[in-house]
Amino acid sequence: DAKTTQPPSMDCAEGRAANLPCNHSTISGNEYVYWYRQIHSQGPQYIIHGLKNNETNEMASLIITEDRKSSTLILPHATLRDTAVYYCIVRSGGGAGNMLTFGGGTRLMVKP
Amino acid sequence: GAGVSQSPRYKVAKRGQDVALRCDPISGHVSLFWYQQALGQGPEFLTYFQNEAQLDKSGLPSDRFFAERPEGSVSTLKIQRTQQEDSAVYLCASSWTSGSSYEQYFGPGTRLTVT
Numbered sequence: 001d002a003k004t005t006q007p008p009s010m011d012c013a014e015g016r017a018a019n020l021p022c023n024h025s026t027i028s029g030n031e032y033v034y035w036y037r038q039i040h041s042q043g044p045q046y047i048i049h050g051l052k053n054n055e056t057n058e059m060a061s062l063i064i065t066e067d068r069k070s071s072t073l074i075l076p077h078a079t080l081r082d083t084a085v086y087y088c089i090v091r092s093g094g095g096a097g098n099m100l101t102f103g104g105g106t107r108l109m110v111k112p
Numbered sequence: 113g114a115g116v117s118q119s120p121r122y123k124v125a126k127r128g129q130d131v132a133l134r135c136d137p138i139s140g141h142v143s144l145f146w147y148q149q150a151l152g153q154g155p156e157f158l159t160y161f162q163n164e165a166q167l168d169k170s171g172l173p174s175d176r177f178f179a180e181r182p183e184g185s186v187s188t189l190k191i192q193r194t195q196q197e198d199s200a201v202y203l204c205a206s207s208w209t210s211g212s213s214y215e216q217y218f219g220p221g222t223r224l225t226v227t
Contacts, residue, residue, distance in 0.1 A: 034215070043116070043203050043218030044155065087154060099145055099168070100205075100216060102154030 004088045009107040012082075018075040020106050022088030025069040032091050033064060034100065035073045037084040044087065044102075047073065078110045114138070116219035118204050124225045125194045133189045133222045137206030144187050145216060146179055147203040155203050161187060194226045 005023040012018040024033065034049040048055055048062045050071075055062045061074040075082055085105040091098060117136045125131050137144050143162055147155035148171075157171040163184035172179070176195075181187040191198055201223050205216035 041220075043205070043220050044216075045218070046215035049215065085154075099157040099160060099171075100147075100155070101157070105154055 004090055004103050006086075006088050006103065006106045008104060009109070011109050011111055012075075012078045014080060014110055014112050015077055018078040018082065018108060018110070020073040020075075020086050020088075020108065021070065022072070023070045024088070024090045027068050027090050028092075030092060033062065033068075033071050034089040034091055035060070035062065036087045036089065036100070036102075037082075038087070038105070039081075039084040044100075047086075049091075078108075080110050080112065082108065083110045084108060116204055116206055116217050118202075118219040118222050120222060121220065122223050122225075124227060127195060127226055128193050130190065130192045131194055131224060133191075133202050133224070135187045135189070135204030135206075135219060137185065137187070137204070138217055139185075140208070141206035141217075142184075142209055143207045143214075143216075144181060145205045145207075146187070146189050147205065148173075149201040149203055149221070151200070158189070158202075191224075194224075196226050199224055199226045 032049050032051050035047040036044040038044045048060050050062045064071045085107050087102050087105040089100050119134045145160050146158040148158050149155040159179045160168040161181040164181050176192045178190045201221040203221045205218045207214045207216045
């Protein structure tokens with residue numbers, strides 16, 4: 001699976017949009033971009049995933065560049081409960097054993 | 113509905129003891145994964161089951177680690193002769209299928225401390 005690069009930490013003001021970048025320049029055609037987050041002392045939580053097109057759900061939006069070499073996770077109105085480590089993961093399509101390969105993630109601190 | 117549950121939530125073992133960690137996946141989920149998360153690090157893959165078959169155990173760090181899922185539902189991760197370096201949070205995740213577009217649902221983890 002392709003490797004991802006994320007900033008180690010970011011701050012965001014409560015109520016503002018949080019934009020979390022991820023570089024995945026070696027991504028191949030059948031690899032998806034996944035985002036998970038891990039709130040302190042909990043297991044990781046799925047947020048969103050995409051292949052080529054931008055995606056939106058009730059939690060967040062995922063913007064993938066046209067060349068697919070980078071993406072941005074957007075939390076439109078960050079709250080204090082969004083403070084967590086956010087992991088960007090590239091995962092190959094199909095086949096058995098599609099484990100998640102976590103990197104260091106971005107520690108997002110939402111401040112009042 | 114109920115999510116993935118793990119027990120115990122916390123386990124303290126003396127070096128050399130054997131431990132068994134349990135995972136109850138979401139009902140009907142075919143795939144089950146175990147991950148190990150050291151302090152301050154992201155989770156790392158240990159092993160994967162599809163139903164009762166263990167299809168990938170490439171992440172198990174040594175032959176002291178053993179996992180089973182005999183009836184394709186509950187899974188147990190066993191660590192024999194625990195060492196201090198085994199101290200970590202052990203996470204279990206389940207999903208509907210092994211296909212890439214299906215997300216994994218994680219349990220809260222078991223924090224193992226080896227003294």
